[in-house]
Amino acid sequence: MISTSHSLSKSIAVLFFAFLVISGLHFASEFLIPLAIAALLAMLFVPLSRWFESRNSGRAVAGILCILILLLGISSIIGLIWWQASDISNDISEIGERFSKIIADIRQFIARTLGISTYKQKQWMEGQNSGGSGAMGMAGTVLSSLMDIMVNVILVLVYFFLLLSSRSHLKKFILMLVPDSKNKETEQIIRDGGKVAQRYISGMSIMIVMLWIMYGIGFTIVGVENALFFAVLCGILEIIPFIGNLTGTAITLMMVISQGGNDGMILGVLATYLLVQFIQTYILEPLVVGSEVNINPLFTILILVLMEIVWGIAGMVLAIPLLGIIKIICDHVTPLKPYGFLIGKEKAGKESKLLTRIKSWFNSSQKPSKA
Numbered sequence: 001m002i003s004t005s006h007s008l009s010k011s012i013a014v015l016f017f018a019f020l021v022i023s024g025l026h027f028a029s030e031f032l033i034p035l036a037i038a039a040l041l042a043m044l045f046v047p048l049s050r051w052f053e054s055r056n057s058g059r060a061v062a063g064i065l066c067i068l069i070l071l072l073g074i075s076s077i078i079g080l081i082w083w084q085a086s087d088i089s090n091d092i093s094e095i096g097e098r099f100s101k102i103i104a105d106i107r108q109f110i111a112r113t114l115g116i117s118t119y120k121q122k123q124w125m126e127g128q129n130s131g132g133s134g135a136m137g138m139a140g141t142v143l144s145s146l147m148d149i150m151v152n153v154i155l156v157l158v159y160f161f162l163l164l165s166s167r168s169h170l171k172k173f174i175l176m177l178v179p180d181s182k183n184k185e186t187e188q189i190i191r192d193g194g195k196v197a198q199r200y201i202s203g204m205s206i207m208i209v210m211l212w213i214m215y216g217i218g219f220t221i222v223g224v225e226n227a228l229f230f231a232v233l234c235g236i237l238e239i240i241p242f243i244g245n246l247t248g249t250a251i252t253l254m255m256v257i258s259q260g261g262n263d264g265m266i267l268g269v270l271a272t273y274l275l276v277q278f279i280q281t282y283i284l285e286p287l288v289v290g291s292e293v294n295i296n297p298l299f300t301i302l303i304l305v306l307m308e309i310v311w312g313i314a315g316m317v318l319a320i321p322l323l324g325i326i327k328i329i330c331d332h333v334t335p336l337k338p339y340g341f342l343i344g345k346e347k348a349g350k351e352s353k354l355l356t357r358i359k360s361w362f363n364s365s366q367k368p369s370k371a
Contacts, residue, residue, distance in 0.1 A: 026310045033314045034152050038159030040321055041070065042167070043197035049164050063164040067157055081232055189332045196324040204239065207284050211235035211276065218272030222265055224256055240316050241304060249273045295323055296345035 025032060045066040052062035163170070171190060178186050212235040219227035234248030249269065256265055295303075303323045307315030323343065330340030 022306070022310060029311050033311055033318075034155040035159055036318050036322065037314070038156045038163055040197050040201065040318065041156070041160050042163040043194045044201045045070070045160075045164060046167065046194060047198065059165045063161045066164060067161055070157075070160070077232075077236070081229070081236075185332060189329055192328045192332075193325045196328055197321050200321045200324060207280065208235045208238050210284055211238055211280065214276045214279065215272065218276065219252070219269070222268030222272060224252065224265065224269065226255075230255065240313065241300070241320060243304075243316070245273070245277065294344050295320065295327065296343070299323065299343050 048069070049059070049062045049066050052065055053059055057065070171187075174190065175183050175186055212231050215231035215234045216228050219231055224230060230248070230252040233251065234245060237244035237248040240247070253266060253269055256269055300320065300323075303319045304316050307319040307322075309315075311318070327340050327343045330336040330343065
């Protein structure tokens with residue numbers, strides 16, 4: 001028979017520990033967010049760093065080369081967005097006029113249906129916007145935000161380099177914390193945790209590129225102006241699970257409406273979104289991302305909401321890979337195995353015929369052809 005008092009005290013201890021962890025994550029967010037981003041990037045670049053080291057380059061040189069490759073990739077994405085955004089800036093005045101007309105129509109509709117005059121609506125909006133300290137205050141806020149971003153970017157790069165170059169030292173420290181009999185299992189946990197981060201981030205990167213292509217084709221067929229820009233935007237926002245793709249599509253719809261798009265174009269954008277989401281959910285994610293981060297949907301939503309409260313948008317981006325690493329630890333530590341089971345999802349009985357057929361195509365294309 002299970003002791004009720006013992007079970008209750010154990011549950012209270014777990015809840016109290018979880019409360020302390022969440023509080024610590026919140027209050028130390030400015031310190032932990034750059035470190036967590038750098039740690040995940042370092043896990044992703046470990047194989048590349050090893051490859052450079054095998055070519056007789058020192059660990060420091062390999063770390064610098066990885067930083068240069070990372071900066072090159074980020075600069076390429078920013079350059080692509082900037083190039084496409086320059087096309088939109090040429091039409092920004094026309095879009096602004098159309099958007100102002102839409103707002104005026106909405107105000108007229110509110111005045112007719114709710115009886116609130118356009119003058120009162122305008123007064124209310126001006127009252128909402130008068131809480132700031134003017135243009136100087138807004139400029140100061142923007143400048144402060146840019147400085148914070150620059151400091152965090154530099155911190156991420158410094159942490160990234162130091163974590164890559166001192167990874168052996170950190171691994172030895174972790175092994176010193178456990179008994180010698182648990183060294184092999186601890187090494188397995190470290191390897192599996194690194195693989196989860198590598199495969200999730202690399203798989204997500206490949207999927208984002210595929211989303212660029214699919215959204216680009218769909219928006220071009222529909223007739224959206226600057227289709228490539230909105231395709232890139234929808235793909236990049238995919239790094240924020242669930243919310244990102246909805247946000248990207250909503251922005252695209254708003255721009256289509258402000259550009260004077262008709263009902264057919266709006267329905268086309270929605271149809272493109274639904275089709276891409278179907279392909280992404282049932283084909284791309286199982287093939288590209290796979291089951292490396294094997295978390296059930298309930299805890300996926302819970303961790304996203306929790307990390308948004310604790311760390312904001314950065315928390316939502318980091319939530320899934322971090323929870324995947326936590327699950328790996330729980331699966332290998334006997335007292336924590338029930339929590340690993342709770343976080344994970346049960347294995348499906350049979351794979352869908354469509355996915356099995358597509359996987360067979362991939363496997364057959366990878367086999368060497370006979371001469």
